[in-house]
Amino acid sequence: MQSWRISRGARRRPSALSCGHTSARCSSRAGASGTRNPVGPRDAAGLSRGPVISAPEEAAVAMIVRKGTVPSTPHTEFYAIPNVLAREEIHGSYGFSGAWSRKVHVRFYPTEQVKPPRKGELTLEPDFPSEADILQPYHIRTGRMPFEGDALSSRKAIVHGPRTSISVSKPKQSMPTDTFFRNGERHEVYFVQDGQGVVGSEYGDLKFRKDVYVAIPKGTTYRVDLTSPKAWFLLVESIYPITFAPHYLNKEGQATLMSPVVETEIETPELQPFQDKRGEFPIDVKHSGGKITRITLGHHPFDLAGWEGALYPFVFDIKSHHGIAREIHTAPPMHQTFQSGNVPHSGFSLCSFVPVMAGWHPREVPAPYAHFNVDSDELMFFCNAFYGAREGVVEEGSFTFHPGSTPHSPQGNAAQRSLAARGKVQARLAVMLDTYFESMRITKAGFAYRDPEYVLSWSENIPHAQPAGEGWESPSA
Structure with missing residues (x-):
């Protein structure tokens, strides 16, 4: 049994999914706003990694989904099995002030x-x-x-x-x-x-x-x-x-x-x-x-008669990220799908680079600019090899790691090649993550599958694989 209840809430943390849904009922479970740590945690060398904000402060109404059978009033007597008192559990976040779900176990607590x-x-x-103590970009071949x-x-x-x-x-x-x-x-x-x-x-x-x-x-x-x-x-x-x-x-x-x-x-x-x-x-x-x-x-452990709440697993198709195009190049935040923490002060932004039309200004350069975002490490997973700025360098499953301490840019003559792509749909598909005030480190597993020549791949004197052309020129995805 499912119903809708829409009401307006105070400023609060967004839930695990702060949005509406046709099979859900919406409610404004009040919560506390984020609190600031002006210093933030320190790394192994004792250096501050910047301010940490415990949660976002944007106003949002919690998205509550109900599945199965639960009592309408929390923490009240309920029987899913005759004569067996059901056991209630709260799955919460941020202590008792963040998004949470109420689960009804038919017989036992989850602690037994x-x-x-x-x-x-x-x-x-x-x-x-x-060996990873040396500062450099990495290309990890996860394929x-x-x-x-x-x-x-x-x-x-x-x-x-x-x-x-x-x-x-x-x-x-x-x-x-x-x-x-x-x-x-x-x-x-x-x-x-x-x-x-x-x-x-x-x-x-x-x-x-x-x-x-x-x-x-x-x-x-x-x-x-x-x-x-x-x-x-x-x-x-x-x-x-x-x-x-x-x-x-x-x-x-x-x-x-x-x-x-x-x-x-x-x-x-x-x-x-x-x-x-x-x-x-x-x-x-x-x-x-x-x-x-x-x-x-x-x-x-899968013993629930029902549950309701704002903290739950969900699936989202990357193709349901409907890319936004404009006349000139769009910066990565335009492609953001998810975030974690209080961006841009902590956590990360996760972006979906889906097929989208390149800029159509008569002098547009579709290839991105070189960029040097000193507060972010950039991590990117290439679902296919048709990414114009990296074509001839990456392959399906390539994962690049560009530390914030170093700039990065398109490889070789990608900018020149991209001029033919004005107003055309790119066949790219990639997932990108930018951290905020957090330095990442490559692990032994990542290091074992690195491309040792990647750091030199920006040199136009280094031969690259011949691009297939689909990153810039393909008229469709």
Whole structure:
């Protein structure tokens, strides 16, 4: 049973999805505004990484989705099974002042463990190469990383920072039956480069496919099952919730008519019949910088009669980011889809470079300018090789890491070649992330798949592969 309730709220943090949805009911759960830390955390050398703002301050109405059966009044007596009192759980963020969801377990609290916790069989702690102490840009060829294991065991961090981490996972099998994962320290968003399957959680099933984002809030218990022989994920983690950019939303939480995203194009979980099962159900919990602890519940964790709230997993297709074009070159913020933290003071912006018409000014240079954003590290994943500014250098699955301390630009004669592309649609597809006041480091896994010649690729004396031409000249995507 679902209904709508729309009301207006005070200034508050945007929810995990601060927007409306046709199968949801909207409400203004009041919350506190962000607080400022004027100094911010320090790095290993004791240097400040800039101010940290705990949460965005834009006005927004929380987007609340209801699935299954829940009591209309929170924390009241409820029975999903006759004569068995249901157990209520709050999954929250920012203490008790951020977005949250209310979950109704049919019989047990989620705290019931039947074995002492133990060290997990794997670790997700990043390891860094000493060779990476030299400042330089990197090109990591993730397409050459092997397919192996499942979505958890194949996860490899390629760049890592104090508040943000980026990994690649290339599984060729589902997670073992009745085993689960929970990221207890960071929110996640997967980008699916290839493959299809289901992310199952206590909230329900989310089907994924090529070219979609799957956002999973910190603390969600889930598993990944493949329906294809293999899959390929780019995974971004953040200590802050990952949301649509608040400047795309009006004060009611709707996407404005000028926004490149439409909030009704998200896909929410399909709640499955509750699993009222006893047994041993292991959950690998990530915490404390990538350590894994295995806890064992005595009941199946997908035991909800229903849930409602503003903190939940969802799918968003990159093709549902409707690119904005203008007469001259558009800077990267025009392509923003998500953000995490209080941009531009902390966290990151995540941009979707979808096929869009290049500028049509009669003297437009479609290739971007060289840029030197000293407060941001730029990280970019190329879904195909048709990216004009990098054609002949990148390949499918290329991941570039440009530290904020160094400028970067198109390679070789890309600017000259781009002149023929005025007013034409580019065939590019890429995911870009800019951090704010956070220095990232390449890991050993990323370093092992680097292109050692990349730092020299801007020299016009260095031969590049012949461009296919589709980055600038293709009239369609």
